[in-house]
Amino acid sequence: MPGLIGKKLGMTSIYSAEGKNLPCTLIECGPCVVTQVKTVEKDGYSAVQLGYGERKEKNTPNALKGHFKKAGTSPKSKLIEFADFEDLNLGDEVNAELFQEGEFVDVVGTSKGKGFQGVVKRHNFRGVGDATHGQHNRLRAPGSIGAASYPARVFKGMKMAGQMGNERVKVQNLQVLKVLTDKNVLVVKGSIPGPKGSYVILEK
Amino acid sequence: MDVVREISESLIEKTQLPDFKTGDTITVHYKIKEGNKERIQQFQGVVLQRRGSGITETFTIRKMSGSFGVERVIPVCSPFIDRIEINKTGSVRRARIFYLRERSGKSARIKEKRTFTKK
Numbered sequence: 001m002p003g004l005i006g007k008k009l010g011m012t013s014i015y016s017a018e019g020k021n022l023p024c025t026l027i028e029c030g031p032c033v034v035t036q037v038k039t040v041e042k043d044g045y046s047a048v049q050l051g052y053g054e055r056k057e058k059n060t061p062n063a064l065k066g067h068f069k070k071a072g073t074s075p076k077s078k079l080i081e082f083a084d085f086e087d088l089n090l091g092d093e094v095n096a097e098l099f100q101e102g103e104f105v106d107v108v109g110t111s112k113g114k115g116f117q118g119v120v121k122r123h124n125f126r127g128v129g130d131a132t133h134g135q136h137n138r139l140r141a142p143g144s145i146g147a148a149s150y151p152a153r154v155f156k157g158m159k160m161a162g163q164m165g166n167e168r169v170k171v172q173n174l175q176v177l178k179v180l181t182d183k184n185v186l187v188v189k190g191s192i193p194g195p196k197g198s199y200v201i202l203e204k
Numbered sequence: 205m206d207v208v209r210e211i212s213e214s215l216i217e218k219t220q221l222p223d224f225k226t227g228d229t230i231t232v233h234y235k236i237k238e239g240n241k242e243r244i245q246q247f248q249g250v251v252l253q254r255r256g257s258g259i260t261e262t263f264t265i266r267k268m269s270g271s272f273g274v275e276r277v278i279p280v281c282s283p284f285i286d287r288i289e290i291n292k293t294g295s296v297r298r299a300r301i302f303y304l305r306e307r308s309g310k311s312a313r314i315k316e317k318r319t320f321t322k323k
């Protein structure tokens with residue numbers, strides 16, 4: 001599906017026509033540059049590679065420098081492929097005008113990393129609930145993780161402590177409240193994953 | 205200026221409100237919708253706090269309705285605010301006067317701030 005690469009700017013709130021206070025996220029989207037056009041004849045499938053975000057020349061590998069030179073752009077930090085774009089040529093720019101007000105978009109981002117977390121925070125377990133009656137260091141323990149001699153193992157996918165956050169998250173069907181074409185900013189209803197300044201993918 | 209602030213201020217037209225502070229007694233005239241009719245209602249009380257900044261700023265206003273305390277949190281940029289009147293400027297020492305909730309009668313009074321105008 002067509003889409004864009006954007007940057008999360010932060011959250012604010014605006015009022016709807018009925019005066020309702022809507023929480024919303026501002027996303028700077030583009031202008032993204034077409035850095036490669038993939039075709040069925042040459043690559044076996046058709047797609048468009050977009051680039052976004054400035055990158056220093058000295059931090060760009062030579063191979064990529066050539067790639068950007070071909071497209072006639074400065075080095076970009078984020079390159080992502082999108083399918084189903086129509087009539088785009090190498091070096092073309094795509095910006096916020098791709099989206100219309102009222103439309104629904106999916107936003108993909110990397111959630112904020114929370115580190116190694118226990119089951120209470122990670123899976124919303126309730127903990128023991130009692131600080132007394134024999135509990136001494138079990139307040140946030142997971143409890144039983146299965147039966148004993150049968151099945152004699154712990155099932156895969158058992159909810160346990162571990163890394164939380166810092167993973168790819170997609171939020172579906174966020175309404176586009178406003179498209180600010182002069183600033184290339186999209187106002188989307190609700191929240192999106194990741195910290196401010198992080199790259200996100202907007203899908204139509 | 206911060207980009208988020210700049211953009212959000214361009215999206216909402218800020219209504220011009222008088223400069224009121226915590227401890228002031230104010231009357232908020234706010235629009236209320238009944239079906240498709242609109243009328244204006246007043247809410248008079250003491251400002252407990254002003255919170256947040258920019259267009260997401262809100263204030264909490266408390267009044268005594270009979271023996272019950274009633275509080276409302278109103279966004280400063282709310283389109284439902286018709287106008288705000290300052291009835292009394294109070295003199296309080298802190299920015300959030302939640303201690304007022306535990307008080308009633310004589311102890312719940314707030315000293316009035318005297319303002320002198322130069323002749």
